[in-house]
Amino acid sequence: MKILQNTGEPIYLQIAGQFKEDILAGKLKQGEYLPSIRSLAKDLKISVITTMKAYEQLETEGLVTGVQGKGFYVNAQDSQMLKEQHLRKVEQCLAEAIQAARIAGMTENELVETLHTLLRYEEDY
Numbered sequence: 001m002k003i004l005q006n007t008g009e010p011i012y013l014q015i016a017g018q019f020k021e022d023i024l025a026g027k028l029k030q031g032e033y034l035p036s037i038r039s040l041a042k043d044l045k046i047s048v049i050t051t052m053k054a055y056e057q058l059e060t061e062g063l064v065t066g067v068q069g070k071g072f073y074v075n076a077q078d079s080q081m082l083k084e085q086h087l088r089k090v091e092q093c094l095a096e097a098i099q100a101a102r103i104a105g106m107t108e109n110e111l112v113e114t115l116h117t118l119l120r121y122e123e124d125y
Contacts, residue, residue, distance in 0.1 A: 003044055011046055015054035016061075023063050023074055024085050030076045034064060037071070 001018055003011055022028045034055065035043070041051040055072050058064045064072040101111045 001040075001044065003046070012050050012053040012057060015040075015044075015051065016057040019054070019058055020061070020063060023058075023077065024082055028074050030074055032074045033070070034058075034072045034074070 001015065003014055007014070009017075019028065019034065028034075034040075037048055037051045037055060041048045044051070055064065055066065059066055059072065063075060063077075065075055066072045098111065101114075106114075
C-alpha cells in the first residue's frame with residue numbers, strides 16, 4: 001500500500017480508497033479480514049487513529065463490517081452495485097481525459113481515434 005504525503009488527500013481517504021479498489025476489483029474477497037488496525041498503522045508508520053478512520057470510512061460505505069475483538073472483514077458485494085461503482089469510475093476517468101484532450105487542443109475525432117487505438121491495443125494483450 002502506498003501513501004503519498006503531498007497529494008492534499010487525507011491519508012485515511014488514501015487508505016480507504018486503496019482498500020475499496022481492491023474490494024471492488026475482487027482482490028479482497030467476501031469474508032476476508034483486513035489487516036489489524038495496529039499492524040497496518042505500524043506498517044505504514046501512521047497513527048492508529050488514522051487507520052481506524054479509514055476502516056470506519058469503509059464500514060460507512062458498506063464495504064466492510066467491524067467485529068469486536070476480531071477486526072474488519074469484507075462484506076458480500078452486490079454485483080449491480082459493483083457495476084455501478086465501475087461505471088462511475090469509467091465516467092470520471094473519461095471526463096478527466098476529455099478535459100486533458102481539450103487542454104491539448106485535440107479534436108473530438110482525434111480523441112475518439114485515441115480511444116479506439118487503446119481499445120485495440122488492450123484486445124491484443
